[in-house]
Amino acid sequence: MSGFVAFTHPREAPVVSARAVPAPGPGEVLVRLEACGAGAADFGFFQLDALPRTPLIPGFEAVGVVEATGGGTGVAIGTRVGLTPLASVCGGCGLCERGLERWCPKAVLHGWHRDGFLAQHAVTTDRAVVPLGDGDDASQWAPLFASGWTAMGAVRAAGVGQGGRLGVIGVGGLGHLVVQVASAQGLAVAAWDVDADRRALAGEAACPEPFPMESVDALIVCTPSTQAIQQALRAVRRGGTLVLAAASPSVRFDLSLFDTVMRGVTLAPAFLGTRSDLTELISLARAGVVRPRVTRRRFADLPGAFWALRDGGFTGRLVFNP
Numbered sequence: 001m002s003g004f005v006a007f008t009h010p011r012e013a014p015v016v017s018a019r020a021v022p023a024p025g026p027g028e029v030l031v032r033l034e035a036c037g038a039g040a041a042d043f044g045f046f047q048l049d050a051l052p053r054t055p056l057i058p059g060f061e062a063v064g065v066v067e068a069t070g071g072g073t074g075v076a077i078g079t080r081v082g083l084t085p086l087a088s089v090c091g092g093c094g095l096c097e098r099g100l101e102r103w104c105p106k107a108v109l110h111g112w113h114r115d116g117f118l119a120q121h122a123v124t125t126d127r128a129v130v131p132l133g134d135g136d137d138a139s140q141w142a143p144l145f146a147s148g149w150t151a152m153g154a155v156r157a158a159g160v161g162q163g164g165r166l167g168v169i170g171v172g173g174l175g176h177l178v179v180q181v182a183s184a185q186g187l188a189v190a191a192w193d194v195d196a197d198r199r200a201l202a203g204e205a206a207c208p209e210p211f212p213m214e215s216v217d218a219l220i221v222c223t224p225s226t227q228a229i230q231q232a233l234r235a236v237r238r239g240g241t242l243v244l245a246a247a248s249p250s251v252r253f254d255l256s257l258f259d260t261v262m263r264g265v266t267l268a269p270a271f272l273g274t275r276s277d278l279t280e281l282i283s284l285a286r287a288g289v290v291r292p293r294v295t296r297r298r299f300a301d302l303p304g305a306f307w308a309l310r311d312g313g314f315t316g317r318l319v320f321n322p
């Protein structure tokens, strides 16, 4: 049998359950999971009145070892892999052709359209796996494959040139990676968070001489908070860019139409990045420039650990080990 975590009813905490080990079909691989990150997007399903599917196994980012293949894949059994949420796309639409496959209308995402990675085993596709080395720490690497990748996409979406100033609001599992990625790209970056411990998490990579939020060229909002988004719109300079990098299925926001238009603010979404962004991110991680900070929990710690996604009290990204 194989354990998994799933939402089974709207507005009820996820439960730990077990099933037969799933079998990979043609073009698929079976991965024995070692670590899976969890964040606000996973918690957001709890707040929906209707789940997109039941049971819904959450989990967008993981590391594991390929245990079986259904044939027709380029991945050998025994390979340690990172798993991204992007299981498949159409490959032929305008978005796919422009390298924006993550927004393909036919995109199938783990943790949403099909089973996610908060499980002992997952079946996925060639497209979702990234070969890693045997020595890579599973828990520390897991957050790279959705949060880290989104951090790359967010910094790119901000469009700040060399020497420009970038601001980050929210220094959680995603935000601290945005700070690291932006700093690695030579940008001056400052970060804000209501929590002192999380502000400290940004400290190592943030600009030693903080600057006011009102002076940045772009702000990246890394917390799915209506108030944070509204604050960012008020603060971002005229002609600046406001990047929305934290997605939650249950959060809505409203902004002043007049402020947005008359101050020339560009709103930009960030969700994952391009394939070359992912390659570059892995190089940065290998060089030790990007290093996810994680807090480890076991499945047995659920559902208590689940409430930490709402209440905080942990550092960096929450990572579950089966």
Ligand SMILES: [Zn+2]
Pocket: 089, 090, 091, 092, 093, 094, 095, 096, 101, 104, 105, 106
């Ligand atoms: Zn497409």
